[in-house]
Amino acid sequence: xxxxxxxxxxxxxxxxxxxxxxxxxxxxxxxxxxxxxxxxxxxxxxxxxxxxxxxxxxxxxxxxxxxxxxxxxxxxxxxxxxxxxxxxxxxxxxxxxxxxxxxxxxxxxxxxxxxxxxxxxxxxxxxxxxxxxxxxxxxxxxxxxxxxxxxxxxxxxxxxxxxxxxxxxxxxxxxxxxxxxxxxxxxxxxxxxxxxxxxxxxxxxxxxxxxxxxxxxxxxxxxxxxxxxxxxxxxxxxxxxxxxxxxxxxxxxxxxxxxxxxxxxxxxxxxxxxxxxxxxxxxxxxxxxxxxxxxxxxxxxxxxxxxxxxxxxxxxxxxxxxxxxxxxxxxxxxxxxxxxxxxxxxxxxxxxxxxxxxxxxxxxxxxxxxxxxxxxxx
Numbered sequence: 001x002x003x004x005x006x007x008x009x010x011x012x013x014x015x016x017x018x019x020x021x022x023x024x025x026x027x028x029x030x031x032x033x034x035x036x037x038x039x040x041x042x043x044x045x046x047x048x049x050x051x052x053x054x055x056x057x058x059x060x061x062x063x064x065x066x067x068x069x070x071x072x073x074x075x076x077x078x079x080x081x082x083x084x085x086x087x088x089x090x091x092x093x094x095x096x097x098x099x100x101x102x103x104x105x106x107x108x109x110x111x112x113x114x115x116x117x118x119x120x121x122x123x124x125x126x127x128x129x130x131x132x133x134x135x136x137x138x139x140x141x142x143x144x145x146x147x148x149x150x151x152x153x154x155x156x157x158x159x160x161x162x163x164x165x166x167x168x169x170x171x172x173x174x175x176x177x178x179x180x181x182x183x184x185x186x187x188x189x190x191x192x193x194x195x196x197x198x199x200x201x202x203x204x205x206x207x208x209x210x211x212x213x214x215x216x217x218x219x220x221x222x223x224x225x226x227x228x229x230x231x232x233x234x235x236x237x238x239x240x241x242x243x244x245x246x247x248x249x250x251x252x253x254x255x256x257x258x259x260x261x262x263x264x265x266x267x268x269x270x271x272x273x274x275x276x277x278x279x280x281x282x283x284x285x286x287x288x289x290x291x292x293x294x295x296x297x298x299x300x301x302x303x304x305x306x307x308x309x310x311x312x313x314x315x316x317x318x319x320x321x322x323x324x325x326x327x328x329x330x331x332x333x334x335x336x337x338x339x340x341x342x343x344x345x346x347x348x349x350x351x352x353x354x355x356x357x358x359x360x361x362x363x364x365x366x367x368x369x370x371x372x373x374x375x376x377x378x
Contacts, residue, residue, distance in 0.1 A: 027364040031324050033351065034358040036066045036076045041358045044346045045087040046336040047094060053336055053344050056085045056096055057358060063098060065113065068360065080111055080121050086146075090138035097124065097134035097146055106130045108148050108161075110168065124161050124168045127152040131159070139185040147173070147181040147193050158195050160212070173210055174217045184236035184244055189213070192244045192263075194223070194234040205230040207248045209268070223261055223268050224248060231259075235285055239311040240292035247274070247286045247296055258284045258298050264313065274307055276320045283333040283347075289366070290339060297323070297345060299330045304345060306363075324361055331356070341365040 034041075034055070043058040053068045056079060063079035079085075082100035089095075094113040099106050100121070108131045109121040125131035129152030137145045144163040149156050150172070158181050161170035178197030185191050194209040207224040210217060224231035229252040237245050244263040249256050258281055259271040275281055279300040287295045292311030297304060304323040309315050323345055332348040343363040351357045 026322065028321065028323050029362050029364075031359050031361045034066075034073065034346070034360050036073045037064070037358040039355040039357060042348050042356055043083060043085060043332055044334045044348055044358055045085045045096075046334040046344065046346050047087045047089045048336050048338050048344075049089050049092065049094065051338045051340050051342070053338075053346075053360075054087065054089075054094055055334075055346050055358070055360075056087050057348075058083045058085065063096070065094075065096075065118070077118070079118050080109065082109060082121075084133060086134045086136040088136040088138045088144070090142050090144065095136060095138065095144055097136045097148075099132050099134060099148075106132055108134045108146070110144075110146075110163070122168065124163075125150065125159065125170060127159070127170075129153070133180060135181055135183045137183045137185045139189060140187050141189070145183055145185050145191055146170075147183045147195075149179050149181060149195075158193060160191070160193060173220075175220050176210060178208065180233055182234045182236040182246075184238050186238050186242045186244065188242060190242075192236050192238075192246075194236050194246055196230075196232050196234065196248075199227065202227050204228055205232055207231040207234045207246070209234070209236075209244075209246060209263075221268060224250065224259065224271060226250060228252070233282075233284060237286045237288045237294070239288050239294065240290065241311060243311070245286060245288065245294055247284050249282055249284050256280050256282055258296065260294075260296065262313065269313070272317075274317055276307065276317075277305070283330060285333050285335050287335045287337050287343075289337045289341065289343075291341075293366070295335065295337065295343065297333060297335050299333060299347075301329055304330060304333065304347065304361075306343070306345075323363075324359075341367075 041057045041059045046055045056065045064076040066076040067074050082098035084099045086097045108125040112119045129150045131150045134148040146161040150159045158173045158176035178195035180196045182194040191212040196205045206222045208220040210220040229250045234248045247260045257275045260274050261269045261271045283299040285297040294309045305320045307320040309317040330347045330349045334346050336344045
């Protein structure tokens, strides 16, 4: 069951011998229940506007929005009827994609928040198939990029959509048969889309990634290349150099591990296991802060963990941090990193009464990167 009594900054843990104890410090705050989200809230997605955390979630197939600033949580406002929200910030505006059923078919819709109210939904997909699991990213030029899984060809394929100043356009990704898309946009406008699809030889799922640059689709590449394990739920992010990073969950039939790779000039690097635990892991999420540090979050079913590495190729991963102690079975997880070097995590879990609730935790600011200038004597 959930326990919110353990202090985030000084938790007493038992030591050896009667009466022995020691203090374990952690930079993560005490986990809080999001007070404005009712019971049975689910599917949280988060984004930062400056240092303000914004969260959209679903409740009874209705999307709601609230934010958290220095004064606490705002009152929630309805967004639209739908589910599976994906949130992104572009300038001073929030954008949200979601899936909703209309005229017996699921379509992808887009709404925007101007700081006061949400716009009316606009149909993004407009296909004959079932459109589900949208993901969203904003380019440095303000153009919105989206991907989702669509059954228009008679099987699940990955669609890609863009929105400039006025309207959405979309088309299927060439050779993009698969499920569970992820998307990221580099500063130069290059678009990366990843997904999972079955191998033709063993039937196991691999993670593939396609690059779209200068109006050209490059052939999808297998990033995971694991013949026997199922590689699922890819996540993409771009670091300060414009390098694309990817993580995914790899299930070998006994345990599920978290893997990472980055895109180098000669191709994708060999995958690295970042799990640092012998446990069944899931809900892997990826984020990169403005200084290029790579952040990976995951759950072992009861607790949430966090691990980071510098952006340099082959830089060592730091030891993992325990984000939340003793929260039972998180079912959704969304991290967000602020410009002031804080990390926020919003997740869905069950409280002591068994109700599905939203929770939030934040980390004290990471240290500022140090720059040492050489001293030259003449």
